[in-house]
Amino acid sequence: MTRGEARRPPQEFDRVLSSMCTTPHPAAREAAQAFLATNPGDPETYPAVAERERDAVALLGEIVGLSSPHGYIAAGGTEANLQAVRAARNRADADAVNVVAPASAHFSFQKAADVLGVELRLAPTDGDHRADVAAVADLVDDDTAVVVGVAGTTEYGRVDPIPALADIAAGVDANLHVDAAWGGFVLPFTDHDWSFADAPVDTMAIDPHKMGQAPVPAGGFLARDPETLDALAIETPYLESDTQPTLGGTRSGAGVAGALASLRALWPDGYREQYERTQGNAEYLAAELAARGYDVVDPELPLVAADMPDAEFQALRQEGWRISRTASDALRVVCMPHVTREMLAAFLDDVDALA
Ligand SMILES: Cc1ncc(COP(=O)(O)O)c(C=O)c1O
Structure with missing residues (x-):
C-alpha cells in the first residue's frame, strides 16, 4: 500500500442512499478497535469479550421483548437467518424439510436453503408488499420446519402480519422466525406487532450493524428457548470451550464489543x-x-x-x-x-x- x-x-x-449500514456511533467505533484481537468463538479463552456478548444479547432481548434471550452476535442477518433455518431443520421431525417465506424475504433465505438442503417455498405478497397470509397458509404442510415473517422488508420496509404467521406456524408445529435484521431498532417505537412479546416467535434476526449504529460485522441471532442453541451446538474438542452454536468459528470480537457499546449508548x-x-x-x-x-x-x-x-x-x-x-x-x-x-x-x- x-x-x-x-x-x-x-x-x-x-x-x-442505498445502504442498510451506516456510520458507527463513536463509542462503538472505539470499543470495536479495542477488541480487534479477541475471539468470542472461544469464550473460555476470551472471557472479556464473552461477557460483553452476554450483555449485548441481554440488551437485544430488551429491545425484542424477551426477558431471557438466548443467542449471539453473528456476522450479520444472513448468518442469523441461516441459523434460524438450520435450528428449525435440526429440530424438525421430517426428512424433506421445507421453509415457507414471503417473496419479499431477503435473498439470504435462498442461500440458507441451498446450503442446508431444504426446500424454500415463497408465498406472494399482497398489494401492499406484505406476506399474503392465505398464500402462506396454502404452502405450509407437515414437513414445514419454519415459517418466516419479515419485520422491515429490505425493499419496501414493510412489516408482515407476524401474529397471523405465528398461528399458521403453530398449526403445522413449525417454528416462526422473524427477520427484523433491519427493522428491529426502529420497530420498538411503532405500533407494529413484531416482537417476541407480540406473538409466539421462536427465533429472530436483529442486526446492530444496520439501524443499531454498530460497526460491521454485528448481526444478532436470538432464540426464545435454550434448545434452539442446543440444536446448533457442535462439540469443539481442541478449544478451551466445549461446544459452539455459531456458524463461524473464529469471530470478530470487534463486532461484539462495538454492538454492546452502541446498544449501551443508544437504547x-x-x-x-x-x-x-x-x-x-x-x-x-x-x-x-x-x-x-x-x-x-x-x-x-x-x-x-x-x-x-x-x-x-x-x-x-x-x-x-x-x-x-x-x-x-x-x-x-x-x-x-x-x-x-x-x-x-x-x-x-x-x-x-x-x-
Ligand atoms: C431484512 C434483511 N434480512 C437480512 C439481511 C442480510 O443481512 P447481512 O447483509 O447483514 O447479512 C438484510 C440485508 O440488508 C435485510 O435487509
Missing part, C-alpha cells in the same frame, strides 16, 4: 430519537417525490420506494448518488442515520436538475 492509499478514507457516506432514547429523525426524513422525501409526480410507496418505516424512469436513475448515479432499485425496478432510498435532511435536499436538487 502506498502512503497515499493509507491516508485515503475508506468510504464517504454523504451520497450513500432506548438514542434509538427513539434516531427513529423519529429517520422516519421524518423518509416522509419528507416521499412527499417531495410525490409532489414532483413520482409514484411513491408510502414509507411505513424509514425507507422510500418510488417509480423512476431508468434514464433518470442512471443520471443520478452519474452524479455520484449511491441509489439502488427493487426487483420491480423502483428507486429505493434507505433513510439510515447518516442520511440527513440536507443530503435529501441536495438529492432532490439533482432530481430537479434532470427536468
